[in-house]
Amino acid sequence: MPPETAPSAAELVTAKIRVPQHVVYRSFPAETVVLNLQTGRYHGLNATAGNMLAALERADSVRAAAVVVAGEYEQPAEAVERDMCELCNSLLARGLVELDGDAPR
Amino acid sequence: MATLRAETDHAGARRLPPARRLRPAERARLAAEILAAYRRARRELRRAPIESAVAALRAGPPEAPSAMGPAPEPPPTMGPAPGLTPATEPVPRLTPATEPAPRLTPATEPEPELTPATEPAPGLTPADGALVEAHRLGRAVGRTLRLLPGDTRCLARSLVLTRLLARRGIPAKLVIGARADPDFLAHAWVECAGHAVLPAGDGSYGRLVEL
Numbered sequence: 444m445p446p447e448t449a450p451s452a453a454e455l456v457t458a459k460i461r462v463p464q465h466v467v468y469r470s471f472p473a474e475t476v477v478l479n480l481q482t483g484r485y486h487g488l489n490a491t492a493g494n495m496l497a498a499l500e501r502a503d504s505v506r507a508a509a510v511v512v513a514g515e516y517e518q519p520a521e522a523v524e525r526d527m528c529e530l531c532n533s534l535l536a537r538g539l540v541e542l543d544g545d546a547p548r
Numbered sequence: 549m550a551t552l553r554a555e556t557d558h559a560g561a562r563r564l565p566p567a568r569r570l571r572p573a574e575r576a577r578l579a580a581e582i583l584a585a586y587r588r589a590r591r592e593l594r595r596a597p598i599e600s601a602v603a604a605l606r607a608g609p610p611e612a613p614s615a616m617g618p619a620p621e622p623p624p625t626m627g628p629a630p631g632l633t634p635a636t637e638p639v640p641r642l643t644p645a646t647e648p649a650p651r652l653t654p655a656t657e658p659e660p661e662l663t664p665a666t667e668p669a670p671g672l673t674p675a676d677g678a679l680v681e682a683h684r685l686g687r688a689v690g691r692t693l694r695l696l697p698g699d700t701r702c703l704a705r706s707l708v709l710t711r712l713l714a715r716r717g718i719p720a721k722l723v724i725g726a727r728a729d730p731d732f733l734a735h736a737w738v739e740c741a742g743h744a745v746l747p748a749g750d751g752s753y754g755r756l757v758e759l
Contacts, residue, residue: 465599467757471728478724478734478756481597485726485734 449535450542455528456506459543460499466539468496477539486539491516495527499540505531567684581715582692582708586700589707598703602722602759605707606714678718679740685712686738686745705746706736713740720745725753 450458462468468477468488475493477486488496495512502508509524516523534540570578585605592601689709693700706722713720718740725748726734735753737746 465597469726469754469756471754474728474732476726476728476732476734476754476756478726480599480757483598485732487728487732 449532452528455531455542456509456524457504459503460505460508460531460534460540461543462496462500462539463541468493470497479537479539482538484537486537492530495530496534496540499527499531567680578688579692581712582689583696585708585711586693586696586704589704589711590698593707599759601707602710605711675741679743679745681716682709682713682718682720682738682740682743682745685709685716690746702746703736706738709738709746713738722759723748724756724759725749726756727752727754 465480466477467480468475470490470493473490475488475490475496477488477496478484479486494515495508498508498512499505502511505527506524509527510520512518512527513520513523531540535542589601589605592604595601596604686709689705689712693705693708703724710720710722720738720740722736722738724734724736726732729752733753734756735749737744737748739745739748739758
């Protein structure tokens with residue numbers, strides 16, 4: 444189940460993002476396919492979003508992931524951070540990621 | 549050059565011995581078992597996520613192996629997936645999207661008996677015997693379920709075969725794969741000892757998860 448209330452931007456940028464056990468994903472050249480085993484739904488991420496998801500899973504915070512991705516894409520970290528927060532909220536709303544520290548679902 | 553995908557996609561490369569043809573009574577028993585497993589798979593999918601459904605279908609003591617005849621089957625697929633952005637688009641589900649079929653039998657009805665075991669071919673190891681049996685069952689599941697109305701595509705077939713193999717104590721993995729190009733397709737199949745015993749597709753599916 445997705446969280447009932449979305450975290451604030453300040454909470455989100457310092458949070459660690461975790462992919463729950465019931466979510467699996469695989470990156471293809473043009474798309475990342477995400478499968479939520481609890482709902483049986485597939486979701487598609489474009490290559491950039493897929494790269495962001497992988498960075499989010501590796502990094503200790505959204506902000507740290509944004510710095511990494513900003514370096515890869517040679518873009519301002521603030522802009523990438525905004526995009527990543529938006530992506531995180533989308534993924535959280537669909538139950539595809541969790542904030543570390545949330546009770547496992 | 550041999551690749552892992554090639555190795556897992558085509559179990560026939562090991563040239564296992566052909567299976568004995570089943571007698572009509574044995575075929576009928578096996579078809580009844582497949583139908584019972586199909587009803588149970590649908591029920592489990594309605595109740596729980598796929599991981600739990602697979603676990604429930606595997607539950608129960610292993611029993612003696614069985615046999616039946618061949619019938620090749622093309623790989624069915626699950627259909628296109630949505631992107632994240634258009635939230636209103638219909639999204640394909642792993643669970644059957646059709647209305648639940650009316651229950652034909654009480655939920656507690658015992659499953660039909662297993663069909664009798666075939667004699668193992670001389671020189672066949674237990675592992676090879678299990679693989680031969682798994683292939684036979686895979687063909688029977690495809691041949692039987694394709695005659696049924698409703699959603700009997702790859703996931704249903706994989707769940708049914710998972711149940712049949714578990715009843716016989718044959719270890720197996722249910723694999724869910726997907727591809728993104730040229731269009732999105734997802735596919736499910738079953739593997740025994742690294743060999744696909746239901747059609748694993750054309751090699752374009754990347755593995756998402758093994759259950």
